[in-house]
Amino acid sequence: MANLREIKKRIGSVSTTEQITRTMEMVATAKIKRALDREKSSEAFRDAITDVMLTVATDTASETVSPLLANPETYECALIVAISSDRGLAGGFNVQIDRAVDQRIDHFRRHGAKRIELITCGRKVTEYFSKYPDVVMRVVGESDDPSIERARAISSYIEDGFSSGKFGRVDVIYHHAKNRVEQVLREERILPLDPVVLKTARGPRNNENEAPTGLTSPFTYAPSAEYVLGKLIPTYVLTVIQQALIDSAAAEQGARRKAMHSATENATAIISDLKRTYNRVRQASITTELNEIIGGAAALEDF
Numbered sequence: 559m560a561n562l563r564e565i566k567k568r569i570g571s572v573s574t575t576e577q578i579t580r581t582m583e584m585v586a587t588a589k590i591k592r593a594l595d596r597e598k599s600s601e602a603f604r605d606a607i608t609d610v611m612l613t614v615a616t617d618t619a620s621e622t623v624s625p626l627l628a629n630p631e632t633y634e635c636a637l638i639v640a641i642s643s644d645r646g647l648a649g650g651f652n653v654q655i656d657r658a659v660d661q662r663i664d665h666f667r668r669h670g671a672k673r674i675e676l677i678t679c680g681r682k683v684t685e686y687f688s689k690y691p692d693v694v695m696r697v698v699g700e701s702d703d704p705s706i707e708r709a710r711a712i713s714s715y716i717e718d719g720f721s722s723g724k725f726g727r728v729d730v731i732y733h734h735a736k737n738r739v740e741q742v743l744r745e746e747r748i749l750p751l752d753p754v755v756l757k758t759a760r761g762p763r764n765n766e767n768e769a770p771t772g773l774t775s776p777f778t779y780a781p782s783a784e785y786v787l788g789k790l791i792p793t794y795v796l797t798v799i800q801q802a803l804i805d806s807a808a809a810e811q812g813a814r815r816k817a818m819h820s821a822t823e824n825a826t827a828i829i830s831d832l833k834r835t836y837n838r839v840r841q842a843s844i845t846t847e848l849n850e851i852i853g854g855a856a857a858l859e860d861f
Contacts, residue, residue, distance in 0.1 A: 561839070562836065562839055562840055562843065565832055565835055565836045565839060566836065568832055569829055569832045569833065569836065572825050572828050572829050572832065573825075573829060575821075575825050576822055576825035576826060576829065579818045579821040579822045579825060580818070580822045582647065582814065582818045583815055583818035583819050583822060586811050586812075586814040586815035586818060587815050589702070589811045590738055590808065590811040590812055590815055593702075593735070593804075593807050593808035593810075593811050594735060594737075594738065594808050594812075596804055596807075596808070597735055597801075597804050597805050597807075597808040600797075600800060600801045600804045600805075601801060601805070603797065603801075604797050604798065604801045607790070607793060607794055607797050608794065610790065611787070611790045611791070611794050613777075614779070614783055614786050614787045614790060632669075632670055632726070633670070633671060633725070633726015633727055634670070634671060634672045634673060634726065635671060635672070635673045635674070635675065635724055635725055635726060636666045636671045636673075636674050636675070636725060636726060636727040636728070636729070637674075637675045637676075637677065637694075637716065637719065637725045637727070637728045637729070638659055638662055638663070638666075638674060638675070638676050638677070638728075638729050638730075638731060639676075639677045639679065639712060639716075639728070639729070639730040639731070639732075639748075639799065639802070640655055640659045640676060640677070640678050640679065640680075640683045640687075640731050640732075641655070641679040641680060641683070641701075641730070641731065641732035641733075641802055641803060641806040642655045642656075642678075642679070642680035642681075642682045642683035642684075642701070642806070643680050643681075643682055643701045643702075643806075643810040644680055644681040644682065644698060644699060644700075644701040644702070645681070645682075645701075645814075646682065647814060647817060647818065648810060648813040648814040648817050649813050649814075649816060649817035649820075651733060651741070651809070651810060651813040651814075651817075652680070652682040652683065652686075654733070654743050655680075655682075655683050655731060655732070655733070655743075656682075656683060656686045656687075658731050658743060658745060659676070659683070659687070659731055662729060662731065662745065666727065671726070671727070673692060674692060675692045675693075675694045675725075676690060676692060676693045676694065677693075677694060677695040677696075677697070677712055677715070678693055678695070678696050678697065679697040679700075679701070679704075679708075679712075679803065679806075680697070680698065680701045680806075681698045681699070681701070684696050684697075684698055694715070695711070695712065695715060697712075700803075701806070701807060701810060702807050702810060702811070703807065704800070704803035704804055704806075704807055706800060708803070709796060709799045709800035709803055710796060712799050713792070713795045713796040713798075713799045716728050716748065716749065716795055716799075717792050717795055720749045720750075725749070726750075727747070727749070727750070728747070728748045728749040729745060729746065729747050729748065730744075730745075730746050730748055730798070730799065730802050731743075731744070731745050731746075732744055732802045732803075732805060732806040732809075733805070733806050733809035733810070733813070734805050734809060735805055735808035735809040735811075735812050737812075738812055738815070739812060739815075739816055740812070741809040741812055741813050744802075746798075746802075748795060748798055748799075749795070
C-alpha cells in the first residue's frame with residue numbers, strides 16, 4: 559500500500575488537473591454562446607438563399623444547362639472537405655472526423671474513383687492526413703473563428719474543379735452544433751446538386767415525416783431562370799462552406815466543454831477516493847503507532 563506522502567502528492571497532482579479542466583470548461587462555456595449565436599445567424603442566411611435557389615430551380619426544367627447541375631453516373635475524381643479543430647481536449651470530436659473521411663475515401667474508391675482529393679480545415683485533421691498524397695489545400699489556425707476569405711478560396715476551388723469536369727462528386731464532413739451539449743456528425747454532398755432536392759422546399763409541413771412541398775413563384779426572370787440559377791449556385795456553395803466552418807467552430811466549443819466537464823467530474827471522484835485511502839492509511843498508521851506504544855509500556859511494566 560502506498561505511504562501517506564505518495565498519496566498526498568497524488569491528491570495534489572489530481573487537484574491541479576481538476577483546476578485546469580474546470581477552467582477550460584468555463585472558457586469553453588463562455589465561448590460557446592457567441593459561437594452558437596453566429597451559427598444560428600449564418601444558418602438563417604443559408605436557409606434563405608436555399609429557398610431562393612429552390613424557387614428559381616422550380617421555374618426551370620434545364621438541370622443540365624449549368625455543369626454544376628450535372629449528375630454523372632461515374633467519375634474518376636472526387637473531393638472531400640474535412641473540417642476539424644486546431645486543438646485537442648475535445649473528446650472524440652477530431653477522431654470521428656478522421657474515421658468518417660477514411661470511410662468516405664473507401665466509399666469513393668469502391669465506386670470507381672481513381673483520385674480523391676482532400677481539403678483539410680483544422681490542424682488535427684491536417685496532421686492526421688499529413689502523409690496523404692492528394693491534400694490540395696490546408697487551412698489551420700482558424701477553427702474557432704473561420705474567415706470568409708478561407709471559405710471563398712475553398713468554394714472557388716470547388717466551383718472551378720466541378721465546372722471544368724475535374725470533380726464528379728464533392729462532399730463536406732463536419733460536426734453540427736445541435737445545441738450546447740450535443741454535436742452531430744454530418745456528411746453532406748455539395749455537388750452535384752440533386753435535381754429532386756432542388757425542386758422541393760425544406761418547409762412548410764405538418765410534421766417531420768411529411769414530404770416537403772414544391773415551391774412555385776409568379777416571378778418573371780431576365781434574361782432567364784437558367785441564368786439566375788447559374789448565378790445563385792456559386793453563392794450557395796460559398797454559403798454552405800462558410801456555414802459548415804462556423805457550425806464546426808460552435809460544435810468544437812460544445813465538445814470541449816463536455817469533455818472538460820467529464821474530466822473535472824472524474825478528477826473530483828479520484829480525489830474523493832484518494833482522500834478516503836489517505837484517511838484509511840493514516841488511521842492504520844496511528845493504530846500501529848498506538849499498538850507499539852502500548853506494547854512498549856507493557857514491556858516496561860514486566861521489568
